[in-house]
Amino acid sequence: MRALPRSAQYWSDAVQTRIALVDDVVRQVPPSSLTDTAAFDLVDGEMGAIRRALRAIGTRRNALTPTCRIPTEILGEIFLLYQQASAGSYNTALRWVPGVAHVCRHWRAVALDYPRLWSHVTLHLGREWATRMLALSKSSPITI
Numbered sequence: 001m002r003a004l005p006r007s008a009q010y011w012s013d014a015v016q017t018r019i020a021l022v023d024d025v026v027r028q029v030p031p032s033s034l035t036d037t038a039a040f041d042l043v044d045g046e047m048g049a050i051r052r053a054l055r056a057i058g059t060r061r062n063a064l065t066p067t068c069r070i071p072t073e074i075l076g077e078i079f080l081l082y083q084q085a086s087a088g089s090y091n092t093a094l095r096w097v098p099g100v101a102h103v104c105r106h107w108r109a110v111a112l113d114y115p116r117l118w119s120h121v122t123l124h125l126g127r128e129w130a131t132r133m134l135a136l137s138k139s140s141p142i143t144i
Contacts, residue, residue: 018046059105068106075107076114083117093122094129115140 022042062068079100086096101108118136121144
């Protein structure tokens with residue numbers, strides 16, 4: 001599968017249009033009142049918008065991978081099996097989290113929305129974690 005033929009031209013044109021708008025704003029401001037910081041802020045705003053667009057495109061790309069096309073119910077059960085296989089001492093009660101919730105946005109969303117993953121409330125990590133786990137466990141039966 002090839003890229004859309006005009007995608008490079010589209011993005012090039014879009015960037016040039018936005019740069020021209022920034023340049024117009026800079027030209028309209030009297031030089032005495034335009035600080036370097038203000039000019040940089042305008043450009044930084046554009047760069048931030050581009051980064052957000054790239055993240056959205058990256059998220060869409062990730063959604064096309066086989067692991068992101070697994071039905072959420074099955075993925076949640078796989079996470080539950082991984083959690084059980086990762087179980088150890090009380091100091092490692094949440095060591096499964098990075099292997100699941102830090103992989104991609106989709107996996108994180110599935111993990112956070114799968115109450116059974118959070119039904120074993122760990123008190124030794126403090127009140128904040130216990131409260132968060134209770135909230136994530138929703139109406140699932142809990143163990144402490």
